[in-house]
Structure formats: structure tokens, C-alpha cells
Amino acid sequence: MQKIRNIAIIAHVDHGKTTLVDKILHSCSIFRDNESTGELILDNNDLERERGITIVSKNVSVQYKDVKINIIDTPGHADFGGEVERVLKMADGVLILCDAFEGAMPQTRFVTQKALALGLKPIVVVNKVDKENCRPEEVYEQIFELFFNLEATEEQLDFQVIYGSSKQGWMSTDWKTPTENIFPLMDAILENIPPAPIQEGTLQMQITSLDYSSFVGRIAIGRVARGTIKENMPVSLVKRDGKIVKSRIKELYTFEGLGKVKVASVSSGDICAVVGIDGFDIGDTIADFENPEQLEVISIDEPTMNMLFTINNSPFFGKEGKFVTSQRLRERLHKELEKNLALRLVETDSPDSYLVYGRGILHLSVLIETMRREGYEMQVGQPQVIVKIIDGVKCEPIETLIVDVPGEVSGKVIELVTQRKGELLIMEPKGDLQHLEFDIPARGIIGLRNNVLTATAGEAIMAHRFKAYEPWKGPIPGRSNGVLVSMDKGMTTAYAIDKLQDRGRFFIDPGVDIYEGQILGEHIRDNDLVINITKGKQLTNMRASGTDDNTRIAPAIKFSLEECMEYIQADEYIEVTPLSIRLRKIYLTEQERKVKGKSLVNQ
Template sequence: MQSIRNIAIIAHVDHGKTTLVDKIIHASKIFRENQQFEDLILDNNDLERERGITILSKNVSVRYQDIKINIIDTPGHADFGGEVERVLKMADGVILLVDAFEGPMPQTRFVLGKALELGLTPIVVVNKVDKENCRPDEVQEAVFELMFNLDATEEQLEFHTLYGSAKNNWMGPDWKNPTDSIIPLLDAIVKYIPEPKIEEGSTQMQITSLDYSNFVGRIAIGRVKRGKIIEGQQYSLCKADGSTKRIKVKEVHVFEGLGRNRVTEVQPGDICAITGIEGFDIGDTVADLEKPEPLPRITIDEPTMNMLFTINNSPFFGKEGKFVTSRHLRDRLMKETEKNLALRVEPTDSEDKFLVYGRGILHLSVLIETMRREGYEIQVGQPQVLYKTINGEKHEPIETLVVDVPDTAAGKVIELATQRKGELLVMEPKGDLQHLEFKIPSRGLIGLRNNVLTATQGEAIMNHRFSAYEPFKGVIPGRVNGSLISMEGGACTAYAIDKLQDRGFFFVDPGEELYAGQVIGEHSRDNDIVVNVQKGKQLTNMRASGSDTNTKIAPARKFSLEEAMEYIQKDEYLEVTPKSIRMRKIHLNENERNKAAKMQDA
């Protein structure tokens, strides 16, 4: 039987995790000598490259000294925490990668905590020791302290440390004496990471992630815990409700290099992908046909928020995108549910509107951003949390919010959370940080992350988990200012904006093309007003000194996609196209808006 090591790589955003995997792949000679390739091989999605975050975990494998090493690249972002926890179940050890100057950072803490809880063996790699002002020895001590604070076991605290520079392609036990290759890291993996424990018994494989192919449909990925998975054989699929159904495995693939190889059978301890099975969910167990024994289930957080997705029907429709019809939108959303686990799509009474349910703002915004890059034009409504009526009373989703924050900023975080009906349950020191736990309504989380990060200079680590439905907590104050709305279509002028600056601030620059009903700024008061920003200056052939003073305009406020999603009101849509993000009123005509407002009041 072949010897295997399963290892996950943990690191804070931008500490060089994906670069390190690149170098391991090069060291194991997967590419032919003359083959061309890019850097950051694993962040193969544009959105991941730009944001510098890994959103989806990925599997690759390399061979070293006849040992197969399966490497799992994990998302470092707490928002994709569900993804991380599932993926760590496939590993026996972790490589913790830290920057030799910055040391262990907030995001690292969350994923490392999960890995230590699961009993995984850590190897610490202090990266970027070629940087100026780096302090590798202090960073190594900081990692030890962090692990101690996270209640690591004695064995975990005796971790092996390597120093190096992934960019310059070397690793070694001493940072003052650079080696000439990355091989010492591979030696350490072979020596310190345990082989998968092989248990006796009937076949068991838990599905921990999935992929989708246009040719074969959904592909189940997981680690074989016991027994073997053999191509063409029949097994039982153990579902969440305790039922089992008979399935036949069509093809079995193992990870080899950057791709997959088709094999006839997979040995226990290896990670594989199976095609041909229908109707499976994450957490289901592929088990023996005669006596199926399910593994304990992995929980997937249920959606707590929905947004209305509809086709773009603004006056600028079809100018920038190529997929604009309701058929395009429906097909794309249905395709997404095949591989995006926490997402649900429901049709509404209108053919061109769909309710999309997701885990939160970032989860939904990644979908919207991906769609706009593919050439879709869509409009989305204000994010809404999901209410339930239980015993005739309105209940709303409550989440457990965990914030780890430096001592000095704890007060600000408590204040921000309690303003949004958060209830402080736990406040205790956790090593060098204050550990805060709140019960907070899901709708209180909309816009909270930005405020907390601003108040704590980006040092807070926020993580939230759906807890339960509880009685409605009352009104949470939202945006208090009204909108400035464009009166007519056309390009706005600097002259008109200058004259209206005392009314509020603008989101548009002079010369930008607008349409009637577009939200172009924030009013300084709480009501909406319609303004004419297309009006030019009346020109005469008379000149007077002093009357032609230059206009001085405050710069337009620009929103990111997430900020715009959190900003819009109930009666507004966000128009998203491949090139633009615009806010608009649902009813572009002022009379229709007034009529709709009266009907709502009645």
C-alpha cells in the first residue's frame, strides 16, 4: 500500500500560502521543463487573485520519496469558516505559515483554533525571512504563545519550525543560513505529519466538499476513512434524515498533481472524487451496501438572509452586459446551487424575479461579483433576514457573534453591538485579547463588520454562527438620511453639483451619464428629494469679473459592492453590470413613487 500524508495549509491573507504551494509543486517536478505557467497556480479564479483571498478550498497532490502528499489550500477568511472546518476533516496535519515580520495575525487564529481542536499535528513555517526588519525568533515565540492560548496539547506544542522564503524558493532549520531548495519542508512533512490512521471495518467515506462539471454533473469529494471505494461497485448513501439509498459509483478519481487521475479503487486515507451518484449532500456518508454505518454529520449553516434578484430594466439596460434576460438569470442561479452549498434559490410570483437565500452579505456579494464578471446584468434588492411565525409570534434569526479584540477596543465593539440589539453573554481574557460573545439578530450584522473594523483599526476578528430563532427584538436603527434622486436623464454638470452641495454629498462625478430616478447622493435630512444636476450655467456674452469663480466640488463617494448592498433602502435596487454599480429607486417615475408610498402607508 502506498504511503500518504494529508496536510492543510493555514495562513493569514497575504502571508504567502498560495506561493508556497506553487514552490512545492515546482519542487516535485509536476510541470514539464518547457511548460509555461502563472504564479499563484491555485488561486485560479480572478476574484480570488484580486481580493487576495482564497474563497474555495482546493486539493493538489505531489509525490516525494514515493510518498503521496495531498495538499489542501484553505480559505483564510473567517466568512468562509464553514468551508475551512469541513476541509480540515480531510487532513492529519497542518502547515501554519506566518510572516517573519508581521507574525501570527487575527485570521490565522480562527483557523488554527479549529485545527488544534481536531487534534491535527502542526508544522510552523516562518516565511519571508528575507524581508527588512524581520524578526523570525520573536515570531516563533509568538506562535508558541498563540498555540498555548488556544489550549494546544503537549504534543502539539512541540511543533517543528522551519524558516525560509517561499518566493526565493528555500526553507531550512536556521534562518541565518539559507539553503538552496524547499526540500527540507517536504522532509519535515514526511517525518512529522502522521500517516492516516487506518481503521478496520466496512467502507466509510464522508462527502466533505463538492465540485461540478458540465459533463458529469455533481462530483463528490471526500476522504476514505475505512475500506475501499471501487469503481462500478454499489454502495449505500446515508442521508441526514437517517435514510439510506443504493448508489452506484461510476468513476473514481484521485488527486494527482494539479489534476485528477482515474483509478479503479481508492485505498483508505486517500482523498478522492466520485462521479455518478445523484442526490447527495455535504455530510452524507458513502458506506457499505450490506451494513451501512454513517459517520457523524458535518453541519452546514442554514441561510439567514435573502435578496431579490431580478433582470436589469433600467434605461441603461443591455449596454454593458451580454446576459440580460430572465432565462439567463434563472439558468445561472440554478447552476450555482449545484455547487454552492449554503445557497437556495426560490422563484417568486413574477417570471423575472428570484429570491436567493445565503449565509450573509459577503456570501451573496461573491456570487453577484462572479456573475457580473461573466457578463450578467442584474438588479438586487435590499438584503432581508428571514422571519418565522412560531405560535403566532414573529421570530427572527439570532446569531452567536464572537469577537476577539485587543483590550483597548473592547468598549467600542460592545457599544456597536448593543446599539444593534446585541446582548453581551461572555467577556473574558483569551491570552492577549478580550474574547466577547454576543447574541445578536442577523439583521444587526448588516453593516456591522465595516463599523467594527473601523473602530478597532482592523484588529478585531469577527465570526458569527446561526444559533436559533427567537422572538423579534424590535426596531434596529438603520440609515437615517434620505436619498438625492436625479430628476432627468443626461450628463451631470459640475456647475449643478456645486450649487447643490449644501443638500448633501454626491456619489457621481461631473460628466457621468445618469437617468431619471437614479440615486446620486445622500440627502443631509431624512427625506428623499429630487434634484436637477443636468442644468448648465446660463451663458451670456457679457463678462463680469468675479462671477466666473471656479467650482470646487467635494469628491464623489464611491461604494464597493458590499457597501452598496448594505446601504440601499427598501424602495431601492442596486443595478449591477459588468462595468458599473448604480443605485436607483424601484419606481423611477416620481408620481409612481408617491403612489407606492401612499399605498404602503395605507
């Protein structure tokens, strides 16, 4: 039997998780000496590289001292908690990575809680000890306290701690004495993480992830919990609801380095990819053909937010996208449900619209961004939090919000958060920053990031995680300003924008095609204003000094997709196409808005 260790890496966004995996891959000589690999090898889709975050968990394996170590890179953001909860089922231990200055952040806490509850053995890595103002000892104490608060067992509290710098490529048991390599960490994994258990008996394997190949279709990935799985073996697929489907395994692969290797059989404890099973979902069990036994179904936290997805019906419909029909939109959302466990889809009264439930703004925006890059056109409505009635009381999701901010602007942040029904729990110094912790309704966080970054000149570091459902906190003020709405279709002119600059800030530049009902900017007052910025200058042959002023236009404000989602109100849509993101009113003409708009706002 090959010796195997299965380990998941947990960390908050930007604490150096994917960089550490790079160093492990290099130090275990997976690549040829002349092979060019680049950085962040595992963040292999464009969105992950652009945002610098891990969105989809991935498996790699390395050989170290004739032991096979399967490494599972997990997302660090709580919005992708659905990814984390299922892949932890494949691990026997976890590597908890913390920044030597920031310490255990909210998302680290979220995933650590799941890992400790599953009884996984932890190793703590305090990373970035080469940074200025780092505080490794304090961070170690903080993590011990975190484990204690999360009700870790005595065995879990007796964890090994390793200090080092992933970027510099060294790890050590003492942060003051750097080493030449990361082998102290690899040795700690072999010593502290229990070997993958070998269980004899009939086959049991839970599908915890999936892959897709254009040649063989969907590929099931999971860890063999009991028995041995073999090529060409007849099996039973036990669905989440207990229904049993007979099937046969065509091909088997195990993970080696960054790729997969075809094998004849896989024994319990190892992670493998299975080809040939149809109609499976994540959480299903591949079991013995004669006597199938189901493994415990993966439980996923409920979504906290929903958004309306609908087809694009603007005047610019179909100009930029390949997939524009409601059938295409429906097929794509159903396909996403297969692998995105934390997502839910609900049909609406309209055949063109669907309510998509997710874990937060980032979770939903990554789905929208992925779809627009694939060539889809659609419109999305304002994100709404999910309200529940618990014991006859109206309840809403409450989040724990953590803000690290320079002391001189902490007052502004507290004011902004308390306006949105936030409650200050902790205020303490952390290095040269002020550390603030709040409980705040999830709907209060929508649109808050922009305001906080503006008030603190971009110096605030914000993070939040779902806490619990609590009684409704009352009304929260929305956007304070109205918008500038186009009254005409055509091309914008610098002349018209210049003349209307005193009415507000514009989101678009001169020379852009617009349509009636499109949102062009933010009004300086709290009401909406209908304007015409397609008007050109009257050309005459009369010229006089002083009348031909040069136009001086302030730069247009450009919103990212998430900022748009946080900005819009109930009577507005975001039009998303492969090339453009536009804001618009649901009802395009002013007359329609007067008649129907009031009912939308009152809802």
C-alpha cells in the first residue's frame, strides 16, 4: 500500500495560500529544470488571476520521502463556502495559513470552524514573517484562542506551528532562524497529519467535486472511503434522496503533480477521478453493486441573498452577445447548479426571468462575470437578502463585519456602519491601525464598501462573514442621491455633457451610444432627472470672442460589476453583455416610470 496524506489548505484571501502551493510543487521537483511555470500555478482561470483570489478548489499531489501528499487548495472567501465544505470531506488534516501581521481573519475562522467540527488535525503556518511590523507570537496566541473558542478537542489544541515566508521559499519551527527551504513544513505534515485510513469492505466513495472533458463528458472526483474501486467495475450510484442507479466505471485516474494518471484500481484513502458514470450530482455516493450503502450527505449552509436574472430586452439587445434567448440563459444556470452547491434557482411567473439564490455579492458577481465572458447577454436586478419567519418573528441574515482602519478616520467608519443598523462590538488598536468589529444586517453591507473606502481615502481593510439569522432591524437608508436618466437615443456629445456637469457626476464618456431610459450619472439631489446629452452645438458662421469656451469634462466614474450591484435600486437593472456593463431603469420611458415605477418603489 502506498503511504498517503490528504491535506487541505485554509487561509483568508491574500495570506499567501496559492503561493505556498507553488513553492511545494517546485521543491518536490514536479517540473523540469527548464520548464516555465509562472506564478500562482493553481489559479488557472482568468477571473482568479485578475482578482487574485481562489474561486474553485483544486487538487494536486506531490511525492515527498516516498509518501504521496494530496493537496487541496480551497477558496479563502466565505462567499465560496460551498466549495470548501465539500472538499474538506477529502482531507485528513488541514494547513491553516495566517498572515504574521493580520492574524486569523473572518474567512479563516469560517473554514477552520468547519474543519475542526469534522475532526481534522490542524497544522498552523504563520506566513509572511519577513514583513515589517509582523507579530508572530501574538498571532500564535490569537489562533490558540480561536481554536479554543471554536471548541477544538485537546488533540487539536496541541497543534504544530511553523513560521516562514512562502514568497521567499522557507519555513522553520522558529521564526527568528530562517532555513533554506520549505522541507520543515513537509516533515511536519508527515509527522502530524494522520495517514489516510485504509478501510476494508464493500466500496464507498462520495463525489465531492467534478471536472469536465469534451471527450468523455463529466468526471466525478472524490476520495475512496472504503474498499477498492476498479476499472470496468459495476457499481451503484446512491443519489442524495436515496434513489439508486446502476452504472459501470469506464476509466479511473489518480492525481499526480498537476495532472492525472490512468490506473486500474484505487484503494481506500486516495483521491481519484472516475469516468463513465452518468447523471451524478455532488454529494452522491458510488457504492457496491449488490449492497449499496450511502455515506452521509454533504450539508451546505443556506444562501443569504437572491437576484433576478432576466433576458436582455434593451434597445441594444443582441448587438454584442452570442447567447441572448431565455432558453440559453436557463440551460446555463441549470448547468451551474451541478457544480455550484451553494446556488439555488427558482422559476418566476415570467418565462424569461429566474431568481438566483447565492451566498453573497461576490458569489453572484463571479457567476455573472463568467457568463458574460462566455458570450451571454442578460439583465440582473437589485440583490435582495433572504428574509425568514422564525417562530413567528421576521428575521434577516446578520453578518460580522471587521474593519481595520487608520485611527484618525475610525470615527467616520463607525458613523457609516451605525447608520446602517450596525452595532459596534470591539474597538482595539492593532499595530498602527484601529481594529473594529460590528454586527450588521447583510442588507446594510450592500453599498457600504464604496462609502467606507471613499471616507477613508481607500485605506480601510474590510471583511465580513455570515453570523446568524436575527430579528429584523428595521429600515436602512438606501442610496441618498437620484440618477441622471437619458431621454433620447443617440451618441453622447462633449458639448452636452459639459453643459450638464453642474447637475451631477457622469458614468459615461462623450462619443458613446446610449438609449432612452439608460442611467448616465448620479444627480446631485435625491430625485431622478431626465436629461438629453445627445444634443450637439448649433453650428453657425458667426463667431465672437468668449462664446467658444473649451469644454472641460470631469473624467467619467467607471463602476466594476460588484459596485454596480451595490449601487442600483429596486426600479433599476444592470445590463450585462460581453463588452459592456450599463445601468438602466426597468421602465425605459418617463411615462411608464410615472405609472408603474411607484408600485416598484413601494414594494
